Amino acid sequence: MSDPVLVADIGGTNVRFAIAEAAGGAIAISKPQNFRAEDFETIRDAADAYLESVEAKPKRACFAVAAPVKTAEIKFTNSHWRFQPKEIETALRLDGLRVVNDFYALAAGVDFMPADAFVTVKDGKPDTGAPVLVIGPGTGLGQALIVPTPDSGRVIVATEGGHVSFAPRTDEEFEIKKFIAREHPRVSVERILSGRGLVNIHRALCAVEGTQRVSLQANEITKAAIEGAYPIAVKAVDMFCTILGRVAGDAVLATGARGGVVLGGGILPKIKDVFLNSDFVEHFTEKGRMSEYVGAAPVKMIITEEAALYGAAASLQLN
Structure with a gap:
């Protein structure tokens, strides 16, 4: 059993801390807690509060952040928080702190999550020598590749695939x-x-459609769609799932990710039943003469809230 490490999944609104331990090629997550960013002046204050509550003194840590990580200071777009990793490392008396992008962490953690962390969206016959695509909508549209290496290892490649141009297909999509x-x-x-x-x-x-708009936030739209409260909300979520299928299938074509697709992000688990009954799979595989190529890739969806925590712990092993 490895020494316990501190792991964190830090977004613009919330941060989730936990203690992680590795043994026998597996990762165990314990003592998870959620904190709201607005309740703490700094990320150090939140980390101190967590460590005091669990009475743990880990020597290493990894923070998965929904922010760019290629600068000396991590700045969050949707939060007042910002921090310099070296300062946090010193303040928390750590021997090492690694900071990674949240989708890098998500991809790194795929092989370490328990079976019940996933639901099957589509069966397939994966090419074990091909990359696996990790993609999902949340605050943005994250994307990463798990690329196998000749020595049976793997390399995680975070991409900016979420910023490719939207290609509408129907008249309605062109209007949107x-x-x-x-x-x-x-x-x-x-x-x-x-x-x-x-x-x-x-x-x-x-x-x-010339309909008076009811001003709804994303979580209110998904809730209304699940409850069937507003026809436009239902239609919006259906279109969201359809376009995601098309985009994910195109990403498989572009990257050769016939090893499979893993859907992550914070939105899909909240609409799981609606999503699983949507037209996602049809539009994922509908690629003309390349339909068989894409159709070989299985698709599964992450449903655990602890996904990025597994990934943060796995990222320390990849360091």
Whole structure:
């Protein structure tokens, strides 16, 4: 059993801490707790509060952050928090602190999560020598590749695939793109497939259909869709799932990820039943003469809240 390490999944609104231990090629997560960013002045204050509550003194840590990590200071777009890893390392009396992108962590943790952390979306016959695509909508549209190496290892490659241009297919999708383009001249798939993107779809559909818009946030749209409260909300979520299928299938074509697809992010678990009954799979595989190529890739979805914590612990092993 390895020494316990501190792991954290830090977003713009919440941070989730836990203690992780590795043994026999497996990772165990214990004592998870959620904190709201607005309740603490700094990430150090939140980390101190967590460590005091669990009475743990880990010597190493890994923070998975929803922010760029290639600078000396980590800055969050949707939070007042910012921190310098070296300062946190010293303040928490750590021998080492690694900071990684949250989707890098998600990809790193796939092989370490328990079986019940996933649900099957689509069966397939994976090519074990091909990359695995990890993709999912949350605050943005994250994407990473798990690339096998000749020595039976793997390399994690975080990409910016969420920022490729959105390619509408139906007349209605063209109208939605034109609506979004009034505010954002370049419409990326992230403008559609994210929390903000779901709001964009809902707003655009209201305008296209001439319906008085009920102002809803992303979580309210998904809740309304699940309950069938607003027809436009139902339609927005259905379109969201359809476009995600098409984008994920295109990403398999672009990357050769016939090893499979893992869907992550914070939105899909909240609409699990709606998503599993959507047209995602049909549009994922509908690639003309390349349909068989894409159809070989199995698809599964992460449903555990602890996914990035497993990934943060796994990232320490990849360091």
